[in-house]
Amino acid sequence: MADQAQNPVLSERRASTGRGSGLFTIQPIAAGSLVFKDERPLITMLDTARLEHNCDWCLVGKGDECQSSSWRHAHKLLCPIYKQHYPKILPNTVRGIIEILLRRSAKLLPDDEWQDFRALESHANEFKSQQERGEDGLTTWQAIELMSQAAMFYSGTKVPLPFVQEITLKNSSTSAYIVDPLLTTAEQELTLHFHVSQAITNSHTLTTPAFDPLGISLSLSSARLNHSCTPNACITFSKSTLSLRTLDHVPADTELTISYIDATLPTSLRQADLQSRYFFTCTCEACSAPPPPPSLQFPAEIIQEANQLLSTAKTTPDHAQASELLTRAINILDSVAPRRPPHVYPNPNIWHQMILTAISSQEWDLALKYAFRVYHDIDPALFPLQWHPVRVVHGWVMLRLMMQCSQSDVFDEAGGGFRAVEWQYVLGKLWHEVIEALPKSHGFDSTLAKQVAFFWPRKGDAASPLESDYGGKEKFRTFVEERWARLRKWLESTDRGEVEREIKELEEKREKERERKREKGLEELTGTKKK
């Protein structure tokens, strides 16, 4: 539940017209403020692929220190089941439901949390009437049925009824009943279908502080948040702690909203996504705006072709091949006349994958080039708010890549002059941006802020130039901007030699300037003029 002991209560649940209930502010909240934290959401489950390397308690690397907290919370109930069925690993939603049921039966889940969970929206009937099939060939309801059966079966019994009886009979107190033992088997199964539907409808993607997906999280506090494509709040994670922070000033008695989906998608795709997963038509400001002109959209068949290449690239283990597919997708998009700006969908998704692919193959200079494009040409258009958490994370990724590049030999091999980019100035600018934005985007106590603090250059390091050394703020800004323009040219060029020649010329010019200043200083000191 939300950690209210540490934070004053700033929001409460109220009816929201046409949307069930929602969360409303009870006093004005400044932009970039924490609304609440939930230190351990009801469900925090890693994706199966993450289980080998991430601790299921703190979600970071595996270590012994979390074992006792994890054991007390639920692992002592789940461990025998997991062991019995290893190496089979259940999907995260199923593990989440089993954990809730077993914690309830062991009296580890308080009544108020259990009641709050049972009162969540399920959309079970809507899921049931959906006919569309997913990539696995199943309708969502068929998947829900399978998940419910798995939750029963893997909980220690092969048929649903004995499982339900087993846990209900073990706990003689009625308040510990998970499902009513007087229900028929079919009704008990339906109860589980209902709970699985609730888990699907109300969970968020659990992510790293940098928004890399890790699994699912269902917080009873944030489950009441309704959606807007122009939200006034945003969820971030620090280990398993979920935080809700404002993206704007939110007056008192105003509904807090988050985006359930990728809000940068075109309106038609957002609406389709929201309808099929959450069963509503969004009427927010962005959805009510007139559609963008054709010059700001790609034709449907081009989108389809590029997305097909993107999804193949994502599953291709060969980095070179993946990179080729992505380059093809970019070329297809670039060849459409008139040329669309880089922030137009699906360009941003492809550039993101290009960064990931280049990082996987340790091609740091390429990764930096792509990251710069996202940072410079895409993010400002998609997230006008300078300290938007996604922008801050992208700025941080770019900073790390620059640090990596500034220390790497790869540039020396590529032509020798890359170090002349004068990393300390471009890095200095990025450091300032990230440090200024972090308190609002993620908070000082977030793991991202701690990570940034770890790398923050100490006083006197080359990477932290002082404005005063450059004759004041304005001169320093011009100086840094000049270096950025140069870096940008290098990043966008295919001919590194040309930029490096220019950098060399700049170096010579600067050396002459330094020489002139030295002479001038000497003249002033000695009162003499050079003949």
Ligand SMILES: C[S@@+](CC[C@H](N)C(=O)[O-])C[C@H]1O[C@@H](n2cnc3c(N)ncnc32)[C@H](O)[C@@H]1O
């Ligand atoms: C996670 S729940 C949010 C809380 C929910 N309103 C409740 O009463 O529990 C998600 C569901 O809320 C409703 N919802 C969320 N945002 C909405 C919106 N902008 N317009 C209409 N319904 C919305 C949809 O039924 C959606 O499936």
